Amino acid sequence: MSLLAARGLRSALLAGLAVSLRGQPRMTVDVDLVVVATVDEALRLVADLATTPFDPLFPGVEEVVAKAFILPLRHRQTLIRVDLAIGMSGFEQEAVARATPIMIGAASIPVLSIEDLLVMKALAGRP
Numbered sequence: 001m002s003l004l005a006a007r008g009l010r011s012a013l014l015a016g017l018a019v020s021l022r023g024q025p026r027m028t029v030d031v032d033l034v035v036v037a038t039v040d041e042a043l044r045l046v047a048d049l050a051t052t053p054f055d056p057l058f059p060g061v062e063e064v065v066a067k068a069f070i071l072p073l074r075h076r077q078t079l080i081r082v083d084l085a086i087g088m089s090g091f092e093q094e095a096v097a098r099a100t101p102i103m104i105g106a107a108s109i110p111v112l113s114i115e116d117l118l119v120m121k122a123l124a125g126r127p
Contacts, residue, residue, distance in 0.1 A: 003052055004035055004084075007045065011035040012099035012110040014085070014120055022114050030081040034112070034120070035071075036093050042071050042086045053077060091119070 004011045012018075015032035035042070042065045049056060057072035065071050071084040087093060099110035112120065 003054075004033075004045075007041070009035050009037050009041065009045075010096050010110075011084075012096045012112050014112045014117060015083075018111045018117055022111065022117065030083065032083045032085065034085045034087040034092050034096055036087045036096050038088065039066055039069065039086060042069075042084070045084075046071065049073075054082065057081065091123075095120070 011033045013032070014034050015028070015030075018032070020028070037045075043062055046056060046062055046065060053076050054073040055076055057074050061072060065086065069086040069088065071086065073082040073084065074080070075082060085092070087096060095112050095116040096110070098116060099112050101108040102111045103109075
């Protein structure tokens, strides 16, 4: 998240890990973030990945960013998958603004509210 903040991009944790931190344990190992960004900002992040600890999940990820507004990554050292949802809608921007920090070790991580997590789940159309 500091990588995003260094680029002036606000973000918050969502999906499985966020639900676990909000009180409903889940068996998930991937990380999902919503990032307040434009497609162009996300594509600039893709172009800069060599200077970060992340790789695109597969070649040609730029097309997925442009069409599906998701940037799928993998952390080079741990191989953990990290999906960045490009949050361009007013709802996503407001949800990130409403996110509250939760301490994880020494890091303060913004996490979406339970209500916003439920809305995001409904919008995703998955169980």
